[in-house]
Amino acid sequence: MKAVDVVTTALGNTMRSKARTFLTVIAIFIGAFTLTLTSGLGVGINSYIDRLVQGFGDQQQLYVQKTSSQQSGNANEPQAYDPEKGADKQGQFGMSLLSEKDIEQIGNIDGVESVEPVVAVSPSYLEGENGDQFQVQLGYPSDVNSYEYAAGEAPGHDKDEITIPTTWADSLGYDKPEDAVGGKVKIAVSNVTGEEKTFEATISGVTEIMLSNQGAQPTPSSAFNDRLYDYQQEGLPEGAQTDGYAMAVADVPDLGKQSEVKKSLTEDGMLGMTVEDQIGTIRGIINAVTWILNGFALIALLAAAFGIVNTLLMSVQERTREIGLMKALGMSPGKIFGLFSSEAVLIGLLGSVIGVGVGVVVGTVANALLTGEGGALSNVAGLSLYGIAPLQLVGIVLLIMLIAFIAGTLPAARAARKDPIEALRYE
Amino acid sequence: MEPAVLETENLVKVYGRGANRFDALKGLTLDIKRGESVAVIGKSGSGKSTLMHLMALLDRPSQGVVALNGRPVSELKNKEIHKLRNESFGFVFQQFFLNPNQTVLENVVLPLKIAGLSKRERNRRGLEALELLEMADKAKNKATDLSGGQKQRACIARALVTNPSVIFADEPTGNLDSKTSEVVENILFGLQRDRGITLVIVTHDDDLAAKCDRQIYLKDGLIVAPEQSNTARSEAASSGEPAPSGQEATEPWAGGGSTASRASELGKEGNR
Numbered sequence: 001m002k003a004v005d006v007v008t009t010a011l012g013n014t015m016r017s018k019a020r021t022f023l024t025v026i027a028i029f030i031g032a033f034t035l036t037l038t039s040g041l042g043v044g045i046n047s048y049i050d051r052l053v054q055g056f057g058d059q060q061q062l063y064v065q066k067t068s069s070q071q072s073g074n075a076n077e078p079q080a081y082d083p084e085k086g087a088d089k090q091g092q093f094g095m096s097l098l099s100e101k102d103i104e105q106i107g108n109i110d111g112v113e114s115v116e117p118v119v120a121v122s123p124s125y126l127e128g129e130n131g132d133q134f135q136v137q138l139g140y141p142s143d144v145n146s147y148e149y150a151a152g153e154a155p156g157h158d159k160d161e162i163t164i165p166t167t168w169a170d171s172l173g174y175d176k177p178e179d180a181v182g183g184k185v186k187i188a189v190s191n192v193t194g195e196e197k198t199f200e201a202t203i204s205g206v207t208e209i210m211l212s213n214q215g216a217q218p219t220p221s222s223a224f225n226d227r228l229y230d231y232q233q234e235g236l237p238e239g240a241q242t243d244g245y246a247m248a249v250a251d252v253p254d255l256g257k258q259s260e261v262k263k264s265l266t267e268d269g270m271l272g273m274t275v276e277d278q279i280g281t282i283r284g285i286i287n288a289v290t291w292i293l294n295g296f297a298l299i300a301l302l303a304a305a306f307g308i309v310n311t312l313l314m315s316v317q318e319r320t321r322e323i324g325l326m327k328a329l330g331m332s333p334g335k336i337f338g339l340f341s342s343e344a345v346l347i348g349l350l351g352s353v354i355g356v357g358v359g360v361v362v363g364t365v366a367n368a369l370l371t372g373e374g375g376a377l378s379n380v381a382g383l384s385l386y387g388i389a390p391l392q393l394v395g396i397v398l399l400i401m402l403i404a405f406i407a408g409t410l411p412a413a414r415a416a417r418k419d420p421i422e423a424l425r426y427e
Numbered sequence: 428m429e430p431a432v433l434e435t436e437n438l439v440k441v442y443g444r445g446a447n448r449f450d451a452l453k454g455l456t457l458d459i460k461r462g463e464s465v466a467v468i469g470k471s472g473s474g475k476s477t478l479m480h481l482m483a484l485l486d487r488p489s490q491g492v493v494a495l496n497g498r499p500v501s502e503l504k505n506k507e508i509h510k511l512r513n514e515s516f517g518f519v520f521q522q523f524f525l526n527p528n529q530t531v532l533e534n535v536v537l538p539l540k541i542a543g544l545s546k547r548e549r550n551r552r553g554l555e556a557l558e559l560l561e562m563a564d565k566a567k568n569k570a571t572d573l574s575g576g577q578k579q580r581a582c583i584a585r586a587l588v589t590n591p592s593v594i595f596a597d598e599p600t601g602n603l604d605s606k607t608s609e610v611v612e613n614i615l616f617g618l619q620r621d622r623g624i625t626l627v628i629v630t631h632d633d634d635l636a637a638k639c640d641r642q643i644y645l646k647d648g649l650i651v652a653p654e655q656s657n658t659a660r661s662e663a664a665s666s667g668e669p670a671p672s673g674q675e676a677t678e679p680w681a682g683g684g685s686t687a688s689r690a691s692e693l694g695k696e697g698n699r
Contacts, residue, residue, distance in 0.1 A: 001542075012528075016528050328483075330510060
């Protein structure tokens, strides 16, 4: 018997007792439907997170923080003072800060191309060409390369340039983002003694505000930022000039070296994390939840598999004489096995295709209802609860066909083993 | 004389072992010539079904050889045996074994489907066989819609469709009334006469057996002279009583745990 005949015969046989096939298919359908929904939920939420963190810096950037020395010892015991290291610098909230020495040390680690301390400048105001003044908080210069630009480009590293968000272009008196590029802004900064001074910068680009709020603040180039910072610190007594940095950004262009760099940082009492590391934690949790939900769907499929075993065992029993006849007429046990396992696979295919199809429709509609306009979750911008990953859906169908095949092996083997003489005598 | 299409030599078949040991065949040597019609006659338990199964390669002998066209086949691999059975033999059964969910044509072409022929070729040859049996107009009917005689004709068409050299018929008229039986018998002998197909008919029916070229009487796993078989048969038939107790004592399987069931089988036989 040719393979195509085996399959068409199997198809004819599954259609023979329609009610029984239908009920078995329903069991598979439920499993496939659930698996499609749960895995789609994982895809949807992960893509939401991807969009949320999109542009949180380059992959090659390592965000370095000081690990609090008190974290490592017993927090309740006093830490011994080491004159070599000096006292740990602490920020406002008891966070350990990076010292100049630490920055130097980071720069010396093999694989680190450059390191820049993140310095916070607190300007008094920003003034546009039209003379209007606005309160302002500046973004970090290290982020400029990951912004998306509506017009213009990132500020030059060593130029007095700045980016503004699309929303600011309007307030500064420009009709279109394109018009803002090349315009001038003044930023006023006070030094330690309270003297205010303004610095002028050219607008190099206008940034889109992303879901993650990246690009929502005017961001200076690092040179301009340093100039502002230097003036802000002016007047501090010698030695107190640097009170440490909350964070530094290290550039590690060779991604393969990142783990080594992280290791040396840990040895030096610092913690380096990439954006991936930070997202990874969240994604790990979501994946774990998704897999727990998938587990329930797989349990449903396991139950359905026993449905297939049961259906086919009944079928083999009923068709004993037919099997005997086919064997007497020269059909090999292997082909008999193929015939019955094809039936199992067909039941699996039917149930899984319908289940996946309905699952995709229900998931998409439910997502639209919940997160769309007027839905219960509509105020969470950009939220998606259901995503379609075509490969994953194909994988689900294949997985279910495999489960069905395994379920079919027991009845199929029993059919293949039947003795034709006995089978023909069977009443 | 034509050469032998089927030969057996010292054929022995034993079922079970120890106390349950049952010797179904005790060393049969026979040959069936090409184009011959042979009736195998015997009572239940005589070994006639076992003989047919062995000759049709549905089972393997415990000892001895079966040869097809002068070539021993008992030692062939399973795969080759399946192929030989598909190509060389046709089967006609008392219970028809038609698939009620399929059309007559689909039933008839089953051996060709198993052989792996294309659908077009299958249908062409299937219709040819049905035409020969004047059943072509029923090709599209469901098998259940047929009368008993038509069902058996469909079965014969199925046996014929592969152009076999031998057709094995197991009580081919057992489920048919006498008039329909005659029609089916005529078809079978017509095939033997016109197409040179060898017929091996296993039957209880003396009238059918008498129409064959040759009769082989089996008793207790051995070939016996017709008189010997007939005596026991007519005695039991005329008296309506179970077989004489004397015979039971000579049964080779007496003394085992299965004596009771054998006896009841005998009783059934005698009550016919």
